[in-house]
Amino acid sequence: MSGSSLIELSIAVIILLGTILGFLSSIGFIRLPDVYNRAHALAKSSTLSVLFVLLGTFLFFLFLEGYFSIKIFLGIFFVFLTSPVSTHVICRSAYHSKVELAKESIQDDLQEAMEEYTRKQQHNKNTEEASII
Amino acid sequence: MALQVLINLFIGFLWMFFQDNWSVLSFFSGYLIGLFVLFVLRRFTSxxxxxxxxxxxxxxxxxxxxxxxxxxxLVIWKIIQPKINIRPGIFSLETSLQGDIEITLLALLITLTPGSVVMEISPDNKVFYIHAMDIPELSDSVLRSKTRFEEAIKKVTRP
Known part of the structure; x- marks a missing residue:
């Protein structure tokens, strides 16, 4: 087995690993109960599997084409930067529009905090109105 | 930090001009010398x-x-079980970090690690509300990774 085919094989293994991770996360997307848990599965797919696939592409261009592609690293960087933001915003807006947690859930600290926050705001509003009057 | 990089670039160019040799190699050697000079003078910079x-x-x-x-x-192991046995939930986590950059960085890193999503940050920037996929197993590991992230972030952002 020559060196270049060995490199080719290892690159293929890396890309295959990335696709397997993407496949597993889509299985998770179907099987998990509610929107929050599904967001976990998707957040994972867009970090690890994209990391592996783009890394394999980078190594392919580096070793077999002799071309150092910095653009691929930019792709990894921007996916890492944007995917958590979108996950956070989706989960947050789901919670604020009162999507219920799955019935297996055992803990919800945010509910108390939000109730307290709205109570405080209501209180501030009331005192403001009182002071205006 | 930006000032130090600027000084270092300046020393690199200076070295290149002193050599009267316009090449990347002489600029690079000048840059290395600038690194050494800044290292010697590190107690005098702010x-x-x-x-x-x-x-x-x-x-x-x-x-x-x-x-x-x-x-x-951990999360993949949970997903490929024949019967999904998870106990998700939202738990609160106090942080000692301050400032926009540090809080954003910690929220980004916690959300990027699978199995935990930052749902909300309290208005005074002190408490994170994190949704975890399996509280009994994951909350410990999230807590541990949070402490490690916090220490590492403080090393980056604080002088």
Whole structure:
């Protein structure tokens, strides 16, 4: 087995690993109960599997084409930067529009905090109105 | 830090002009000498020597990669069980970090590690509300990784 085919094989293994991770996360997307848990599965797919696939592409261009592609690293960087933001915003807006947690859930600290926050705001509003009057 | 990089670039150009040799190689050797000069003068600058900050960034990144793999394996193991046995929930986590950059960085890193999503940050920036996929197993690991992230972030952002 020559060196270049060995490199080719290892690159293929890396890309295959990335696709397997993407496949597993889509299985998770179907099987998990509610929107929050599904967001976990998707957040994972867009970090690890994209990391592996783009890394394999980078190594392919580096070793077999002799071309150092910095653009691929930019792709990894921007996916890492944007995917958590979108996950956070989706989960947050789901919670604020009162999507219920799955019935297996055992803990919800945010509910108390939000109730307290709205109570405080209501209180501030009331005192403001009182002071205006 | 930006000032130090600027001084270093200046020393690099100066070295190149003194050599009267316009090439990348002489600029690079000048840059290395500038690094040494800044290292000697590190007690007189107001901020930390910038290679130390760079090293802290690399350390933070390696901690992050480790956490990414560890928690991914945990979550994949949960997904491929024949019967999904998870107890999700939202728990609160106090943080000692301050300032927009530090809070944003910690929220980004916690959300990037699978199995935990930052849902909300309290108005006074003190408490994170994190949705975890399996509270009994994951809350400990999230707590541990949070402490490690916090230490690494403080090394990066604080002088």
């Amino acid at each position: 901020t930390k020597y910038y290679l130390f900050t760079l090293q802290a960034v690399v350390q933070l990144f390696s901690i992050f990669i480790y956490e990414l793999f560890a928690s991914s394996i």
